[in-house]
Amino acid sequence: MSSALVSFLEAPADTLPDDLAASVEADGAEFLTANLATLTEALLNTPSTIAGACNVLASVFKDEAARDLVEQHTALQQAVVQALGQATDAQDSAARIQVLRAIGNMCYDHDGNRKALREQDGVTQLTKAMAALSNDGDASDSKSRLVGAGVVINTAGDEDSDLQKDLVEHGVIPSLLWLLSAAETETELSMSIQALARFHRDPKAMAQAATEASVRTLCDTLHGMRDGSVEDLDQDPLYLSVGQLLRSICKQDDTLHAFAQLDVLQQLLTTAQTSSTGVGEMAALCLSVTLGDDGCQSLLWHDDTRSTLLSQFVAWLQHTNPELNVAGAIAIGNVCRSDDNAKLLGETPGLLLQLRTMLTSHLSFVQHASLSALKNLLTLPANRPLLRTPEGVTALYTVINDSQAPLQYLSCSMFRVVLLDQSADVITAMLEVQPEILPRLEHLSKSEAPPVRSEATRAFCMMIKHSQSTAIMAQIAQVNGVDAIVRLLKAPHGMLQGEAVMALALLAAANDDQTCLDALVDSKALDGLTELLASETTPPQLACNVGTLLGQFLQHSGIGTYPDERTQAHELLTKLTNNDNLLVQQHAQAAAKAVATTTAER
16 A cells, blocks of 8 residues: 555645656556555545545546456445545535546546446436536636546547437536536637537437537537648547537437527538638538528528529539538528429529539439439429430439439439320430330339339339320330339338329220230239239229229220130129229229120120
């Protein structure tokens, strides 16, 4: 046992005496082992003694080997946590700060000690101590605020963990917000932001952290970094932390309201315009995302600003920096929530063309942003022609042919929209530009991702509905697209089932090519319809449409052809004529009458 330690614990001071400091620095692990009992007992003493013992331990735990010993000594773990509770309850700020220093150093880069702290109910005592620190208010000093931020940085760690979740549940975020608001120096500000950023992966934490005051501070801090070099920023933990927090707050729809401050939004725009580094990228992305909030959009997007903002959006789209391309696309997608805005955006020179060009980017996140923006813009028919040109069809096929499900889904959905109300000639011309679209859609109709399957198959249905061209139907049949449409009968949504029935009815009515009827039979369409009608959840209108489909099949297939399938169709149609729903009965009876007339004429 060290006599220097005993003397120090009898009369603690803020600074360790030279002989004691030298012993600790020589070998922290050896010092801890030799004086473990003395230090553990001191932690259970008066606040003054606790402060002295933790002052020593804070120095001891700078030694990694000493930190490793903590896991082996449960009594020490318990004593440290108990000491923190006692210092907090006694409202002894000096003792509390020293215990926090010791815990922060004990947990530095040490998951084992973090786990031990959690197991000893250290989270409860730590959050109580942090709350007491914020309650000190004006009485707190810079050192105590730095220690408070530091202990959270070290105990929470870099990775998502149960300890982080517990800290949030026990209320650490309000204390960190207080540290952020109380910061008087750049160091305090940096430490408090880094502490808050430890929780950027936790949606609950970010929901609490997203206040107007905190967002203003983060945007101010980001603005202040606009002149920094790329090399410096990449190594700056403050820059990384600000980025983590802003991105996380922007990810959640329920936190965007915190940006609804005109000066904050204008500052983000200025930062984006005046910085050529990651600071500008981050500001541009944040600003673009905030436009998805009604409050933010009403402040920034109005008659006096639209022209300036549109010019900025196009400039971002045309920039060589892909991050700014994405920012421009996100902004456009967010403001395009009305026909008036879709018209204004579509008429902006270069805007649609640049978004179309982005579809062919080698970067998937650029393609995704472009697709999302175009999806909103294409709700207005006047904006669609650019994607029906050879260049547009080729660009769309680029993303339809991608290996990633999100891009496949969005591009198939967009292709379907582009086909709306188009003639057979237009659709034929599009398919001639890129003949591989049909086999690619058939491949995607068997995707493991249900949304991709549905959208790819709906594109087949859309081509059949709007072209009503036997030649196009035959092309779809030749790539096994009818099989895909029959599979859509099993979709969980009535709307999708209805689109499939409509497409099959048009295929059944195709007069000029036996290929379509052969494909209907080969795809077991009648089995699919039997299963559909057997379901108790099939709505009456859908059953009516099935009756029409059965009638079309029976009218257009020859009496001597497909005997088994015709028998099956007759049986289904007869059941529908006896359906409990009057509307279904009437439709089925009309279809049966048309079949009888056609048969008599033959």
